[in-house]
Amino acid sequence: MNEKDIQALSELLATPKKIAIIPHRSPDGDAMGSTLGLYHFLLKLNHQPVVIAPNDFPEFLAWLPASDTVLVYENEREKVTQILQEQEIVFTLDYNALHRTGEMEKVLNKLTVPMVMIDHHQLPESYATYTYSDTAFGSTCEMIYNFIGFLNQKHLIDKTIATCLYTGILTDSGGFRFPKTTGTTHRIAAEFIDLGIDNSEIPTLLFDNNSYDRLQLLGRALQNMKVIPELKTAYIKLSQKELDEFNYVKGDTEGIVNYGLTIKGIVFAAIFIEHRDENIVKISFRSQGSFDVNQFARNHFNGGGHINAAGGKSYDSLEKTIEKFESILSKTTI
Template identity: 55%
Template structure:
């Protein structure tokens, strides 16, 4: 953020505002952690802030301080719509295109409030008065920490805020192993621990609270894995029937796609998950090295994201999606295999 943006935000926050804070649909740890971290900060400074999520978050994120105050647009619609209509300022966190909020999109497009975007994904849309966009950042939670620092308020980070921000950084960096994790990221995490983030507890509550059905679903996913050594690629498919068999709950497939990259010689990993209710195949892409899954997802699967981590979707059947994906690989063989 430049000095002009910082001055503009300080001016906006110098007077009482009705603030809505928005994560993307199907929010992950970074989306929930960043919105809650910012929510605590704004309310602590005397603002009237409310988080409105397009839909529910996974159970393993609901330990975060303040998560019970998040409005679910799907379930608490009338109250959520009223918050968006009455808002004088709207923060959008961890996404950069209004299409990422699902059925909330029209409500945001009709809002009269000024927008502030905080996000680390590529190719941001131009809808915000202030856009804080940095694709080199590990996570939106790291950016919220910076945002608070830009405003000169690092000393106001409470233990509640620290726990939320730590969780988002931890999950979006793959427990600090992804290439976006920098020395600055570690310094920020160290400061959050000093300010009260319970790092061991957070890791345990996020990763070590599995249900038996989730582990059985993981077993099914790994059994379905297809390894294409010529293309340094591994992909997983999960049908709606398989999800139902193992009592799938929101968030149960989080991290499954990363197992492909644990294989020696594999540099491109994908998971295809059937969603009969929405009539789509949800897709997650991961890569190592120079192969851009962001560009791949944008070109072929109506998606995008980061260089090494992206998402997309398909409107045809699971089998047709799988066949189409495999047909694309010869074109990208050299790019995938290049370190």
């Protein structure tokens, strides 16, 4: 973020304001950690912040401090629209294109107040008044830590803020394993531990809090995995019928795509999940090394993300989507 924008934001935040903080649709740990971390920080500056999620977030994130105050647009469209129209600043975190908010996009496009984008994905759009965009970071939560530093307010970071930000850093770094995890990332985590966060309990709440049904769904997903060794690819499919069979709730398929990459020799992994209520097949892509799944998702499946982690969607049937994927795959160098 340049000095001019930092100065302008410092002046803008110098007096109490109504501020909306918005994650992307189907928010993950980084999206909820960054929005709630910023929420608690802005409270300390005497603002009136509100976190508004486009749709429900996973239950395994419901323990985050103040998660019970989050408004959900899809549950209360009229009420939330009115609240958005009353805000004086809007922060958009962990995405860089307003279509990532789903139906909320049409409401956000009509707002005339300053918008602030803080995000680490590629190819940001130009909707924001102030933009802090940098693909070098492994998480938006690490960028929020820096943003607080830009405002010379790091002394306000307490255990609550640190807990939220640590959650996003932990989840988006794959437990500090992904390539964009730096020495600085670890130093920030150490600082948070010194502030008193429970770095033993947080991973348990995030990763060891499964229902029996979720484990059964994972078993089915692994049974459905197809491995194509000559193309260094593995993919999984889950139908709506299978989701229903195991009483699927939001968050149950989180992380399943990564199992493909645990197979020796596999560089590219994908998961295709049928959601008949939305008439869509949701897709996640993961890779190792230099294979760019962000570009793959943008070129073929209406998506995007990072070089090694991206998402997409298809409006075809599950079967036709997979046929298309296999056809593209056969012509792709991995």
